[in-house]
Amino acid sequence: xxxxxxxxxxxxxxxxxxxxxxxxxxxxxxxxxxxxxxxxxxxxxxxxxxxxxxxxxxxxxxxxxxxxxxxxxxxxxxxxxxxxxxxxxxxxxxxxxxxxxxxxxxxxxxxxxxx
Amino acid sequence: xxxxxxxxxxxxxxxxxxxxxxxxxxxxxxxxxxxxxxxxxxxxxxxxxxxxxxxxxxxxxxxxxxxxxxxxxxxxxxxxxxxxxxxxxxxxxxxxxxxxxxxxxxxxxxxxxx
Numbered sequence: 001x002x003x004x005x006x007x008x009x010x011x012x013x014x015x016x017x018x019x020x021x022x023x024x025x026x027x028x029x030x031x032x033x034x035x036x037x038x039x040x041x042x043x044x045x046x047x048x049x050x051x052x053x054x055x056x057x058x059x060x061x062x063x064x065x066x067x068x069x070x071x072x073x074x075x076x077x078x079x080x081x082x083x084x085x086x087x088x089x090x091x092x093x094x095x096x097x098x099x100x101x102x103x104x105x106x107x108x109x110x111x112x113x114x115x
Numbered sequence: 116x117x118x119x120x121x122x123x124x125x126x127x128x129x130x131x132x133x134x135x136x137x138x139x140x141x142x143x144x145x146x147x148x149x150x151x152x153x154x155x156x157x158x159x160x161x162x163x164x165x166x167x168x169x170x171x172x173x174x175x176x177x178x179x180x181x182x183x184x185x186x187x188x189x190x191x192x193x194x195x196x197x198x199x200x201x202x203x204x205x206x207x208x209x210x211x212x213x214x215x216x217x218x219x220x221x222x223x224x225x226x227x228x229x
Contacts, residue, residue: 004157032215043205044158044220045117051215090157094216102148102171103207103218105157 002027004093006106013081014114021076021109023091032094033074034103035065039087047089050074061085086113117141119208119221127227133194136224140187140208146170147189148218149181152203164189165211201228 003026013019025031032051036044048059055067065076074091088110092103118141128134140147146165150158160173164183178194187208193200203225207218 034217036220041225043117043119043121043222044207046217046219049217092157102160102163102173103150103158104160107155107157 002031002093002104004091004104004106006089006091006109008109009107010110010112012112012114015083016080019076019078019081019085019111021089021091021111023074023076023106024072025074025091025093026072027093030069033065033067034092034094035059035063035074035076036090036092036105037087038090038108044090047076081111081113083113083115086111117219117221119206119219121204121206121221121224123224124222125225125227127229128196129229130196130198132196132228133192134196134226136191136193136204136206136226138189138191138206138208138221140189140206141210141219142187144187144208144210144219146209146211146216147183148207148209149189149191150205150207151175151200152205152223153199154202158205161191196228198228201226 005024034049035047088108091106094103120139122137148163149161152158162172163170167183180192183189203223205223207220209216209218
């Protein structure tokens with residue numbers, strides 16, 4: 001069964017500092033990988049996705065993530081955090097199947113940005 | 116803005132009642148998925164509908180049921196509500212083309228069961 005682990009429940013960074021959120025997955029083959037962000041009381045917004053090809057993927061709002069097969073990881077990074085980045089971040093994995101893609105989410109990392 | 120809308124935004128029900136939540140997908144998207152997000156948790160997959168047929172279900176009992184309509188709308192029905200059903204319910208629409216699919220989420224319906 002597929003699973004996702006986000007080891008950090010809470011992270012606090014200063015505005016302007018760099019950010020890395022960790023994500024490890026368990027799946028028997030190469031998965032589809034996603035990062036979503038959720039602001040308080042809101043739905044999920046897609047930040048970026050990995051299907052295949054270049055293992056470094058660029059997303060919206062200046063975020064990027066790197067797929068490392070050997071480490072089963074898909075960490076999210078941003079070189080300079082803005083106060084508006086404070087939110088909860090979810091990593092998700094989906095199976096490669098035709099006709100449907102059920103996402104399995106991690107428990108999320110709550111990001112706090114200090115001014 | 117994902118183009119996915121949900122109604123109502125908030126709902127309060129009592130234990131034992133039935134509830135219907137609604138979702139309007141992006142035009143042209145042939146797949147809708149429903150997720151339950153309990154407080155402090157990640158979303159949990161309930162089920163998915165593809166071209167109006169159920170296309171997979173997570174670990175949820177049969178009192179959770181759904182419908183998908185040709186006009187890109189869908190419903191999640193929950194019978195015999197329990198206190199643990201209190202959660203944010205998210206729908207996600209996607210266009211399945213080949214082996215790749217990206218799910219776009221609506222803002223959610225927050226359900227409180229008393």
